[in-house]
Amino acid sequence: MFKYLPHTHEDIAAMLKTIGVDDIDALFGDVPKSLRNQEIKIPNSLSEIEMHQHFYTLSKMNTPLIPFMGAGAYDHYTPSVIRHLIERQEFLTAYTPYQPEISQGTLQYIFEFQSMITQLTGLDVANASMYDGATATGEAMFMACALAKKETIFISRTVNPNIINVVKTYAEYKGIHVEMIEEEAGQTSRAALQEKLASTPTAGLIVQTPNVYGFLEDLTGVKEALEQHKALLIINQDPSTLSHLKTPHAWGADIAIGECQTLGVPLSFGGPYIGYMATRTKYMRKMPGRICGVTKDTDGKRAFVLTLQAREQHIRRDKANSNICSNQSLLALFVTIYMSIMGKKGVYEVQQRSYDNAHYLYEKLLALPTFSAYADQPFFKEFTVRTTLDVSAMNQALQAAGYLGPLPFSKFDSSKQDLVTFALTEKRTKQEIDAVLDIIREVA
Amino acid sequence: MYYDKLIFDLSTEGRKGYTLPKAEVKRYDLPKSTYLRDDCPGLPEVSELEVVRHYTNVSFKNFGIEKGFYPLGSCTMKYNPKINQDMANLPAFASLHPYQPIDTVQGVLKVYHDTQTWLSEISGLDTFTLNPYAGAHGELIGLMIIKAYHRDRGDSKRTKIIVPDSAHGTNPASATVAGLESVEVKSNPDGTVNLADLKAVLGDDIAGIMLTNPNTVGIFEKDILEIARLVHEAGGLLYYDGANLNPLLGVARPGDMGFDIMHINLHKTFSTPHGGGGPGSGPVGVTKALKPYLPKPVVEKQGDQYVIIDEPKTTLGQISHFYGNIGVVLKAYTYILSMGREHLPEIAKYSTLNANYIKESLKDVYQLPIEGICKHEFVFDGLKDKSTGVTTLDVAKRLLDFDVHPPTIFFPLVFKQTIMIEPPETESKQTIDHFISIMRQVALEASQEPDKVKGAPYNTVVKRLDEALAARKPIVKYKDLETN
Incomplete structure (x- = not known):
């Protein structure tokens, strides 16, 4: 017997009798003998006590560092209530809400999530989530190409290179052509965009703000330029910054996507995170993923249900625009609770603290002879600066003191050895920032 | 009492559910207005207890594996261990x-x-x-x-x-x-x-x-x-x-x-x-x-x-x-x-045993289109007695009244009234016998009181939904509710 396997000898005997076979092996008579393989060479079963001991050893092999880096993963605080609520079995162990009468809980939080994403982005409709911000961007490309009936997409060089990589992989196999729009002083080059628009028909442009450097993109006039060429504007934006920053809707975006990890989701070595997607009502029927809507039951009572399912793979099969099925539902609940507990004021305050911390560090760094501005652009909680220091020596010194130093930008672009990108959240204290500054001064 | 509030309904201006340490760094000026939104996102303002109580009540409207049997075909809804x-x-x-x-x-x-x-x-x-x-x-x-x-x-x-x-x-x-x-x-x-x-x-x-x-x-x-x-x-x-x-x-x-x-x-x-x-x-x-x-x-x-x-x-x-x-x-x-x-090598045995046991125990009342030994799951093509007009959808909805998650229905598409049953290895004979008795009861009801089955569910927080209505006029966010 084993704790997850309840069958006793008596149970097995009675069940076999009903089935009309002599032993369990007879249930596998259709599997060719040459394939039968009953042994699985994995370690022996661990009891719970041994599991705790084993994980204690594994934990010792990890050294969590205090991050001064973002680069797509940001160390915001997770309020205690979230973990307790999302681990309620009703949420945690449920399947996709295909039986709406007993899934109103899941459906309701999806509806609340969609509502909050539309509040942040200013757009009309959001879906129930995507895997992450990068794959959401790939899906936005598919959607734009389907809407515009074109097979070219523009993407700005200032988008995080990991997102660009995912978009390029998705594009390559679907037969979509990707054109890069080059950078100018930490921004998407407007001249390069105009030039490319004049020469190449495109389904749309993908930009990110704040971009890979942390700089805010000034998108004034971009929508108009694209419209002249019947191209869509796709904005990838960290949703947490929408406490303060101009919305994708206000910039004229047709599709907004991004990574919701910044809404309190733990770093967890890169996942699970959660992508979002929002669009205009007129494009809703081409949006990938699940959408929750409102309906009534036979008594006229309000209820929630997955809607517009005719877009999706389980109905449309090879004609579907996307193959997404499982998404990041529990993480949608996570960030919905985050936005509820922090609320209108808390989300703003957290981002303001992050903004202030980042600007404090930026000011102090630029006062050092070893640091200078990379570009004179506004930023939010992440910024890129030039340094004359040996970046790896600096980061080793920081690591020795328990800090994760800035991203050496050379990880993304080997021609930029002298750039580093810092990110700060509300969790960083003045004491930590000052300590990091002291270490940096000593490296010099 | 049916809990039908949305988190936005609980919002009261000025209320909060979070704490932050005292700010130690000064406030820096924001970038010029070109970059800023001119409104505030409409997120709720609620206390911590309100949030906890809201999502606890919302959770009660869901069915999870720890509540009852979940024989959803092709989904392998086995127990999710706490450790x-x-x-x-x-x-x-x-x-x-x-x-x-x-x-x-x-x-x-x-x-x-x-x-x-x-x-x-x-x-x-x-x-x-x-x-x-x-x-x-x-x-x-x-x-x-x-x-x-x-x-x-x-x-x-x-x-x-x-x-x-x-x-x-x-x-x-x-x-x-x-x-x-x-x-x-x-x-x-x-x-x-x-x-x-x-x-x-x-x-x-x-x-x-x-x-x-x-x-x-x-x-x-x-x-x-x-x-x-x-x-x-x-x-x-x-x-x-x-x-x-x-x-x-x-x-x-x-x-x-x-x-x-x-x-x-x-x-x-x-x-x-x-x-x-x-x-x-x-x-x-x-x-x-x-x-x-x-x-x-x-x-x-x-x-x-x-x-x-x-x-x-x-x-x-x-x-x-x-x-x-x-x-x-x-x-x-x-x-x-x-x-x-x-x-780990025992998983196949018990999941397959469970599936065959259910199949053999119900095939006199449900249509078994494929005879013989199955593996971890199998399909019925609806009730055996098709004369009552009770469909697979009706059977699934009636199961909801008995605290059983229905099997997968209408998939795969190779049969018209597919009921796809997968009882994972973590389920005991007692649980499975209980499921079999409920399935038999629903079959009996279908022949004796077909309208009762067609009108199910009765014990759920909401009754059968008008799924077409949601698609005709999509309401997909809180703001749409206010304006409708």
Whole structure:
């Protein structure tokens, strides 16, 4: 017997009798003998006590560092209530809400999530989530190409290179052509965009703000330029910054996507995170993923249900625009609770603290002879600066003191050895920032 | 009392649910107004208790595995052990930034690498990537690998992928997203691949075939070795959809059957919770010949050290921002270690025993279209007595009144009234006997009081829903409710 396997000898005997076979092996008579393989060479079963001991050893092999880096993963605080609520079995162990009468809980939080994403982005409709911000961007490309009936997409060089990589992989196999729009002083080059628009028909442009450097993109006039060429504007934006920053809707975006990890989701070595997607009502029927809507039951009572399912793979099969099925539902609940507990004021305050911390560090760094501005652009909680220091020596010194130093930008672009990108959240204290500054001064 | 409030309904101006330390750094000026929004996002303002009580009440409107039997076919709704959750939540894992230096993340990389290794051992495929986020994502990556493999051999005519008519909808959808065309082959009456049909479509334009084995009606493809030979001979590759891996644990391995590529749903076979529709995890395994196509980054062991290779010499490209859903991998890792070599091979036996027992116990009242031994799941084609007009949908809705999650319905599409039942190995004979008695009762009601079944459910928080209404006039956010 084993704790997850309840069958006793008596149970097995009675069940076999009903089935009309002599032993369990007879249930596998259709599997060719040459394939039968009953042994699985994995370690022996661990009891719970041994599991705790084993994980204690594994934990010792990890050294969590205090991050001064973002680069797509940001160390915001997770309020205690979230973990307790999302681990309620009703949420945690449920399947996709295909039986709406007993899934109103899941459906309701999806509806609340969609509502909050539309509040942040200013757009009309959001879906129930995507895997992450990068794959959401790939899906936005598919959607734009389907809407515009074109097979070219523009993407700005200032988008995080990991997102660009995912978009390029998705594009390559679907037969979509990707054109890069080059950078100018930490921004998407407007001249390069105009030039490319004049020469190449495109389904749309993908930009990110704040971009890979942390700089805010000034998108004034971009929508108009694209419209002249019947191209869509796709904005990838960290949703947490929408406490303060101009919305994708206000910039004229047709599709907004991004990574919701910044809404309190733990770093967890890169996942699970959660992508979002929002669009205009007129494009809703081409949006990938699940959408929750409102309906009534036979008594006229309000209820929630997955809607517009005719877009999706389980109905449309090879004609579907996307193959997404499982998404990041529990993480949608996570960030919905985050936005509820922090609320209108808390989300703003957290981002303001992050903004202030980042600007404090930026000011102090630029006062050092070893640091200078990379570009004179506004930023939010992440910024890129030039340094004359040996970046790896600096980061080793920081690591020795328990800090994760800035991203050496050379990880993304080997021609930029002298750039580093810092990110700060509300969790960083003045004491930590000052300590990091002291270490940096000593490296010099 | 039915709780029908939305979190926005609870909002009261000025109320808050959070605390922050005293600000130590001064406020810096914001950028010029070009960059700023001129309104405030309409998020709720609620106290901590209001949030806790709201989501607790919302949770009561859901049905989870810990409440009752969940025999959802093709979904493997087995018990999700608590210790998995505890291990995944350990701060020494949950607080790691994905770009921490290698020497500070050896523990998580060991988990990652061991999981890859064990999945290889379990499946018989050479190497795994854990980057894919879900089953459908794994399918997409697997199909990209197939396409890249043929392309690199200069064999660019191979643009078609064979998909049986009983396949999951994600299969043909993934093919389209990967830029391949799906070709449907009909099944035999017992749901298995029709070899004559298969031979007819095999040719120099076929990139490969996607199969799940046992198939979606729970029948083992006994000709799998012949299928593999035929497809390989025609120059194609075999893709294994891991949705139905559960009844093979301890029985046979896809790699040994001749599959070249597969994905595994950690949220099905390896007990990580479904979370109401994710996060899942869809590791992809390949034969040695296809290893160069795995997506980047790649985790390897070099000597005594675990390393992340951002730019492997060859790769199909990047398909996730970082390294996949690590939090989910940690749970599957804990599960594999809990089961161990002693108990993991027992999974197939008990899930298959459960399925056959239910099948034999109900086939006098439900239409069994495929006789004989099934694996972990099987299908009925509705009630045996079709004269009452009670449909599979009605049966499913009536089950809701008895605190049983209905089986999967109307899938696969090969029957009109499909009821697809999968009772995982974690379910006891008592639970299953209870389910059988309820299914019999519903069948009896269908013949004696058909209208009662057609009007179900009665005991749920809402009754049967008008799904068409939601699509006709979509209301998809709180603001739409206010204006309607």
